[in-house]
Amino acid sequence: MAVKPLAAQSLPPLPPRPRNLMPIWATALIGVVWLAGVQLDISPKTLIYGWDDIVEYFSRYGHPDFSQAPSYVKLMLETIAMGFWGTIFAFVVAFFIAPFAARNLSPNAWTYNLAREALNFMRAMPDVLLALVFVASFGLGPLPGALALGVHTAGFLGKFFAESLERVDKGRYEALDAVGAGFSQKMMYAGWPSILREMSGYTLYILDRNIRTGAVLGLVGAGGIGIALYDTLRMFEYDQSAALLIILIVTIMLLDRLSSFVRGKLH
Amino acid sequence: MSAIVMNQVVKTYPNGTSAVKGISLTIEPGSFTVILGPSGAGKSTLLRMMNGLETPTTGTVHVHNTLLTRKTLRTVRRTVGMVFQQFNLVGRLNVMTNVLTGRLAYRSWLGSMLHLFRAEDFEIAHEALARVDLSEKAWIRADQLSGGQQQRVGIARALAQKPSIILADEPVASLDPLTSAEVLDLLKSICKNDNIAVVANLHQVEYTRQYADRVIGINAGQVIFDGPPAALTDEVIEALYRRPEVIEEANHVAATTLAYA
Amino acid sequence: MLPQLRWPTPDGLPPRAMWITLGSVIFLLVISAPLVEFNLLFLISKLDDLFMFILRMFEKPPPLDYLPQLFEKMLETLEMALIATVLAAIISLPIGVLAARNATPHPIVGQITRDLLSFFRALPELVWALVFVSAIGLGPLPGILAIAVVSIGFMAKFFAESIEVVEIGPIEGLRATGAGWFQVRYFAMLPQALPDFVGTLLYVLDHNIRAATVLGIVGAGGIGFDLINSIRYFEFERLIVILLAIYLAVTIVDRLSDSLRNRVISGGGYRHGS
Numbered sequence A: 001m002a003v004k005p006l007a008a009q010s011l012p013p014l015p016p017r018p019r020n021l022m023p024i025w026a027t028a029l030i031g032v033v034w035l036a037g038v039q040l041d042i043s044p045k046t047l048i049y050g051w052d053d054i055v056e057y058f059s060r061y062g063h064p065d066f067s068q069a070p071s072y073v074k075l076m077l078e079t080i081a082m083g084f085w086g087t088i089f090a091f092v093v094a095f096f097i098a099p100f101a102a103r104n105l106s107p108n109a110w111t112y113n114l115a116r117e118a119l120n121f122m123r124a125m126p127d128v129l130l131a132l133v134f135v136a137s138f139g140l141g142p143l144p145g146a147l148a149l150g151v152h153t154a155g156f157l158g159k160f161f162a163e164s165l166e167r168v169d170k171g172r173y174e175a176l177d178a179v180g181a182g183f184s185q186k187m188m189y190a191g192w193p194s195i196l197r198e199m200s201g202y203t204l205y206i207l208d209r210n211i212r213t214g215a216v217l218g219l220v221g222a223g224g225i226g227i228a229l230y231d232t233l234r235m236f237e238y239d240q241s242a243a244l245l246i247i248l249i250v251t252i253m254l255l256d257r258l259s260s261f262v263r264g265k266l267h
Numbered sequence B: 001m002s003a004i005v006m007n008q009v010v011k012t013y014p015n016g017t018s019a020v021k022g023i024s025l026t027i028e029p030g031s032f033t034v035i036l037g038p039s040g041a042g043k044s045t046l047l048r049m050m051n052g053l054e055t056p057t058t059g060t061v062h063v064h065n066t067l068l069t070r071k072t073l074r075t076v077r078r079t080v081g082m083v084f085q086q087f088n089l090v091g092r093l094n095v096m097t098n099v100l101t102g103r104l105a106y107r108s109w110l111g112s113m114l115h116l117f118r119a120e121d122f123e124i125a126h127e128a129l130a131r132v133d134l135s136e137k138a139w140i141r142a143d144q145l146s147g148g149q150q151q152r153v154g155i156a157r158a159l160a161q162k163p164s165i166i167l168a169d170e171p172v173a174s175l176d177p178l179t180s181a182e183v184l185d186l187l188k189s190i191c192k193n194d195n196i197a198v199v200a201n202l203h204q205v206e207y208t209r210q211y212a213d214r215v216i217g218i219n220a221g222q223v224i225f226d227g228p229p230a231a232l233t234d235e236v237i238e239a240l241y242r243r244p245e246v247i248e249e250a251n252h253v254a255a256t257t258l259a260y261a
Numbered sequence C: 001m002l003p004q005l006r007w008p009t010p011d012g013l014p015p016r017a018m019w020i021t022l023g024s025v026i027f028l029l030v031i032s033a034p035l036v037e038f039n040l041l042f043l044i045s046k047l048d049d050l051f052m053f054i055l056r057m058f059e060k061p062p063p064l065d066y067l068p069q070l071f072e073k074m075l076e077t078l079e080m081a082l083i084a085t086v087l088a089a090i091i092s093l094p095i096g097v098l099a100a101r102n103a104t105p106h107p108i109v110g111q112i113t114r115d116l117l118s119f120f121r122a123l124p125e126l127v128w129a130l131v132f133v134s135a136i137g138l139g140p141l142p143g144i145l146a147i148a149v150v151s152i153g154f155m156a157k158f159f160a161e162s163i164e165v166v167e168i169g170p171i172e173g174l175r176a177t178g179a180g181w182f183q184v185r186y187f188a189m190l191p192q193a194l195p196d197f198v199g200t201l202l203y204v205l206d207h208n209i210r211a212a213t214v215l216g217i218v219g220a221g222g223i224g225f226d227l228i229n230s231i232r233y234f235e236f237e238r239l240i241v242i243l244l245a246i247y248l249a250v251t252i253v254d255r256l257s258d259s260l261r262n263r264v265i266s267g268g269g270y271r272h273g274s
């Protein structure tokens, strides 16, 4: 086109374009990640050159040996039980702490901060670490594992419950205030009923997660299928490890389906 | 060459609803056609078959002599703009990007990866925005505009396609009367100045009388009326807005009467 | 005289959903009690051991000469989590599209992808790390891979779920312009699902930092190696500084990601350029 049409030249100007910082942030992030990789001395070469070894390694799991399946299943059940007890423990603890950790419900700033810090602390401690500490003081077995799961996820549930309680329409609390209800009455008649659905969703999610994580606590001596897995892997008994991994994976995938089914029902 | 030719199109949805029951019609280039009818009449279904958003159960649709098939879908849609009742903008993208999406069909998928558009596409989008008088909102997120403004962005997106046809499905049903008139005025002026055929679904008789060159009245999936707005008498309108069962019954009576005659 | 009590239901009994849930929870707790070897008396009798354990961490002054190594190991832990998260995020975007029911190229591809993701999620990081350490040796790389695999399992799933609930309107809007398969996904689905994804990303980063702290237990890099050793060799004065460092790191990231998430969700800081 030799000459621009007149109309194009008389177009009203666009306002100045706002600066788009996305590319800068993205570049910065990639730079940081790259630096970190250099510092950790990670080169993709390891992966590429070692690829054949990796494939060979995984092929060793090709012949699962289910001869001891009954005892493995019992261990899996133990893991499930551990996750269940941990979840109930977490629920009970969260139930009592969350109201104090909700900004709009907590009686005063002092209890609010205390409750929130307590939940933060529980959340910050990885459960494997807690399990180490509990095993060291209570001895081996699933109970310290359940406790570790419980303490850690109580922090999560408490936080989620508190946030849900904060989102409840403030009129509902005011209505109860207006009839002169006390703190616990406000919780039982406005707070909890309003978030019942979310609560059950979160709790199911945590149950799912606790059973999953419960499977590794055996590595540090806290019972369940993890112990057997750790032992067989350490002794290079690939056939047994494969059987254990299959049982673990199938169980967890089934539970995953089950819990998303139940969660679907809740909505 | 007619803009759109529909031949004996029937649409039965998978759930058994018979939305369009055998309609043949021709849309002429540069005309402003209003499809009028009560809600549930099958207007949206009919319109959406014109650019392949719905596929006819039987019958054919030609756009500019091209038969609509899976293969020709992209090239046909390129020249057919569409305006929706709910605007259907991507709310999180800014206005300019929304208008630029009207150019996507002309560009390869790889080129659009980085949200980078050619200067000529910007020019076209800028022109389209100026046309709907929203240049100053170019960098605002689309979901922060009012309903009327969003609909104008929708029209700008259609204009950016450089279309020869614009389909508008209830373009003013979500707007207040004042903005409704603005949007319809805009569509009408686009139709007349740029020689773009506009096919608009409406359910308001007043707007139809005011803007249409030609009215196609639809009820229960059938054409009940086809003519200039002046011919839209009270009797026609009454028939148009009659409940479908009544029409079914009338048809049935007519059919049996004919059979015995 | 006892007052007449009843529940606020038509028949005066507690709501059915409530007593069924409560009943089954109690039933499950009772039958699983032997499995977890639950014994309240034992627990109480051992409380003083826990107490002693905690006390012993404060017996000796903190080992200052350990701090440089602590810093180095903590940095390694954070770097592992960051690299794994970014890697997983980049891979999750296309995989999420394959897995979403409304975006997948073919239903069978979608189903296979979802099953694969479920498999990735099934094993916790520590188990993956155990496997990767056996396969490629000690060091941070197997740790990064382990975290990345689980993160892909979660992020791609969440991303697919947010794609699945994207409004249909804008998608149709783009389809009607004649935009292609890829363009519809890229311009109509992605912008709508991305804010959710950023929220998820921050949760995952948060989680990954915690996960990275313990991977050293199986030799997959990070602070975990020092952690398990200080317990194994009863170096409690070292244990307490490690615990403190983990607590601080996790809390700081938690706060940061909370505030970032709020900004993203309220849309204040997020603007998509063109």
Ligand SMILES: Nc1ncnc2c1ncn2[C@@H]1O[C@H](COP(=O)(O)OP(=O)(O)O)[C@@H](O)[C@H]1O
Pocket (backbone or CB within 6 Å): B013, B014, B015, B017, B018, B019, B037, B038, B039, B040, B041, B042, B043, B044, B045, B046
């Ligand atoms: N996707 C669909 N599936 C099943 N039935 C549909 C679908 N879309 C529309 N219908 C039905 O088809 C008929 C015509 O609908 P529509 O074309 O939307 O009418 P209008 O736009 O005139 O209100 C209605 O009975 C409606 O319920």
Ligand SMILES: [Mg+2]
Pocket (backbone or CB within 6 Å): B040, B043, B044, B045, B170
């Ligand atoms: Mg309609």
